[in-house]
Amino acid sequence: MKVLNIIFFIITTVNCLYAKNLPVKEIFTEEVWRGEILVEGVVAVRKEGKLTIEPGTVILFKSIDIDDDGIGDSELYVEGTIIAKGSKDAPIVFTSESNDKIPSSWKYIMVNHAKYAYFEHVLFEGAFSGLQVHFTKAIVKNSIFRNNVDGFRFSTANIYVCNNKMTKNRHGIRYEERDSKGIIEFNSIQENEIGIFPVTKCGDKVNFRYNNIEKNGYNIKVGDEQKENLSFKNNYFGMIFESEIRKKIYDKHFDKNLPIVNIKPYSKKPFLESDVKCLEEF
Amino acid sequence: MFRRILVSLLLFFCFYGISNACVGKTIYIGHLDTKEEEMVSNILSRLITERTGTSVKLKKYSNVSALLNSASSGEVDLFVFDSNKINELSKTTDFEKAKSDFNTKFNLVFLKPLLESKSDYTVPIIRKDTLKKFPALPRLIEKLNGLVQPSVISDLVKDSEKRGTKDTVRDFLKSKNLI
Amino acid sequence: MRYLFFLIFYAFLVQDLYSHEVKGRVVFKENTPVFGANVNIYNENRDTKILSTTTDPEGYFNINLEEGVYFFEATYVEKNRRFVGYSGKNPLLVSGSEYIGIRLLPLYKFKEQKVKNNKTKVIGQVLFEDKPLKDSIVYFYLSGRDIKGMPYVYSMPTNKKGFFEINDILPGKYFIVARKKISGSLFGPIEEGDFIGFFQHNPINLEKGKVYSIVIPVFKKVQDDVPIQVSAKYKITGYAIDEKGNPVSGVYAFAYKNKEMGHERPISISKKTKKDGYFELPIPESGKYYIGVRQFYGGTPLQGELYGLYEQTYDHHIYVDKNIENIKITVRKILR
Structure with a gap:
């Protein structure tokens, strides 16, 4: 028994020490990233810190999984300010260091109780969540979320999300609206397992409109604990007839205990690039 | 003694760190090492993940008491037992008595049986603490009531050997409109 | 457009x-x-x-x-x-x-009896935890809104059996509230330690020529019902301050075992801070705790809520193996 205890002790101590060894880099002042950046472990932008990322910067997250939960541990954690403004020709890339960009290779960009977050022309790929925003005002424009478990995820946030592409994620957009406000418009949410996943506590304070939500396993799927009916008006669902659209919206029509997703009026043709007009100010 | 306390404390914190270090809540489903039980657990897992977004992981056990120990110590949140196992463990064939035994001895709660015929039944069993964290879980699991008969499960097992568990489980749940 | x-x-x-x-x-x-x-x-x-x-x-x-x-x-x-x-x-x-x-509180019924003299009378007893409460005052209001204003009439302090009497009250609809203020004053807001109870059949229509026998159970105002009391081996003490360094009143400090704070209930909650912003957070045993302060408890923080996290570590933890003193937590309004 004693031997067993000692072995246990060693295992757990090593485990703890190892867990503590997840490298943490903290940013307390202004920092600019350009070129290629390797994130190994946690990079934390603290309250007074400001991280600016220049166009064309490639941020590689090292695939480590110390806690063995199947999700990479490397992450960018922001409580200060982040400005990631790429350009059409030189987007900013957040991706896995390894060659196979499979979902969960790295953890996420977590913007939590932060001062401000701005993302434009950014590619998020191979993460558990490409981008999570909580308790923060954030703008996300002209970006791509690809091959993540959750592409874009938020709760209690003030957000403006315009002209992004969420594709090949398990959930294109996953959210618990809670006390959020905002507009999500002109996005292409295509070829995800679930296009939009309102998990719980969602109302209509975030306005989803003018989005192309199509070719997903379900275009919208309401979480089991969502109670209120939801409204997704003025979006395009890839089909013309309501009966066809309904087949791809998992709500009361599939399970009587779920609320209804109202979709009318819906667009009968997709929104095109020429239709896109993102707000300049939010 | 001191060392033992230290060890268990360390264990506790490490375990805690691990289970929470990531990205939300995880539910652990325990099952015995048979294809049928694994199939039922996979069905539960897929249903819970798809409907609630909570991640679910399976844990395999070689015998009933190991599984039960894990459940009472908090490493397993949810598992499914049939009346044979329960009768043997609680030394009674009385459902109500077994239910109250599990509750008082192990802090485990019987949900509504998934299957019931005469004195035989199959019941999902959940930790009280888990129930507190996921109060809506029983209602979700109830949706499987009557759907996991042995014949159905053995067909699914056969099917999974051809096409893989993931597709089999998904198609089964989709066919019932459950996901 | x-x-x-x-x-x-x-x-x-x-x-x-x-x-x-x-x-x-x-x-x-x-x-x-x-x-x-x-x-x-x-x-x-x-x-x-x-x-x-x-x-x-x-x-x-x-x-x-x-x-x-x-x-x-x-x-x-x-x-x-x-x-x-x-x-x-x-x-x-x-x-x-x-x-x-x-x-x-347990629900009490009331009795009404006709009397010959055509007067309207209320006899009642004020109970705290099923026992009579002496020196409480029973107030009769003409509308719900008045409860925070002036009563139409109020009783003498209850006797040691908790009884009061109002003789010859004008018939009509009343809201009845019992209070006992520790300060001894008759009016003013209810404070910690004061007793308050609402007649459970408010509003009651008192008719001419009837005697009403009522019971009003009261409860003691605790400081906003702090829901978590832990037996403390250690404590963390400190101050909630604003961005200018001034103390912040009306917030609770909390400790979570879970890094993601919020997926489970906190291990410990302090009392609401007063003017000096001071809090004491009981900690049950040594270990790593994630620390912050907020204005409300229960559920997700809201927009506009006062909120702050311990800032000396990036993930807001404190390792506790002794009393921790004089920490400072800066409080801001969420999303403002």
Whole structure:
């Protein structure tokens, strides 16, 4: 028994020490990233810190999984300010260091109780969540979320999300609206397992409109604990007839205990690039 | 003694760190090492993940008491037992008595049986603490009531050997409109 | 098109102005949470029910209300025994996020008897935890709104058997409230340690020529019903401050075992800070705790809520293996 205890002790101590060894880099002042950046472990932008990322910067997250939960541990954690403004020709890339960009290779960009977050022309790929925003005002424009478990995820946030592409994620957009406000418009949410996943506590304070939500396993799927009916008006669902659209919206029509997703009026043709007009100010 | 306390404390914190270090809540489903039980657990897992977004992981056990120990110590949140196992463990064939035994001895709660015929039944069993964290879980699991008969499960097992568990489980749940 | 944008923004604005999240908790007198209690929200005169909800396994409820004055009540039945409870804040003007604590008390019936002299009389007893409460005052109000203003009439202090009497009151509809203020004053807001109780059949219509025998159970106002009491091996003490370094009152410090703070209930909550911003957070055993302060408890923090996290570590933890003193937590309004 004693031997067993000692072995246990060693295992757990090593485990703890190892867990503590997840490298943490903290940013307390202004920092600019350009070129290629390797994130190994946690990079934390603290309250007074400001991280600016220049166009064309490639941020590689090292695939480590110390806690063995199947999700990479490397992450960018922001409580200060982040400005990631790429350009059409030189987007900013957040991706896995390894060659196979499979979902969960790295953890996420977590913007939590932060001062401000701005993302434009950014590619998020191979993460558990490409981008999570909580308790923060954030703008996300002209970006791509690809091959993540959750592409874009938020709760209690003030957000403006315009002209992004969420594709090949398990959930294109996953959210618990809670006390959020905002507009999500002109996005292409295509070829995800679930296009939009309102998990719980969602109302209509975030306005989803003018989005192309199509070719997903379900275009919208309401979480089991969502109670209120939801409204997704003025979006395009890839089909013309309501009966066809309904087949791809998992709500009361599939399970009587779920609320209804109202979709009318819906667009009968997709929104095109020429239709896109993102707000300049939010 | 001191060392033992230290060890268990360390264990506790490490375990805690691990289970929470990531990205939300995880539910652990325990099952015995048979294809049928694994199939039922996979069905539960897929249903819970798809409907609630909570991640679910399976844990395999070689015998009933190991599984039960894990459940009472908090490493397993949810598992499914049939009346044979329960009768043997609680030394009674009385459902109500077994239910109250599990509750008082192990802090485990019987949900509504998934299957019931005469004195035989199959019941999902959940930790009280888990129930507190996921109060809506029983209602979700109830949706499987009557759907996991042995014949159905053995067909699914056969099917999974051809096409893989993931597709089999998904198609089964989709066919019932459950996901 | 511009008009449409305007309309949409206007809609946001209106929603923002008029919908407020009200959270609360229903407990028994031992502070145990009540699962499945009905929470009923009435208009201020308690004659129109506006909506109802039920409490979760931890006794919490959560609703959205438009700006207005409301009367909060909870009811619950256990083993054929009926319980009812009222918020001590009734009637409450909801014009922002609110927290409502409701303590359930057993439901008492009242008796009415005809008398010959054509007068109207009320005899009653004030009880605290089923025992008579001496020196409490019973106030009779003409409307729900008046409860926070002037009563029509009020009793002499109750005697040692908790009894009071109002002779020859004008017939009509009344709201009856019993209070005992520790300061001894007759009026003014209820403070920690004061007793308050609402007659459970408010409003009551007192008829001419009848004697009414009533019971008013009261509860003791605790500091906003702090839900978590832990036996403390250690404590963390410190101050909530604003960005200029001034102390912040009216916030609670909390400790979580979980890094993600919020997926589970906190291990410990302090009392509300007073003017000096000082808090004491009991910690049950040594270990790593994630520390912060917030204005409300229960559920996710809200926009505009005062909130702050311990900033000396990036993930906001403190390793506790002794008393930790004099930490400072900067508080800001969420999303403002």
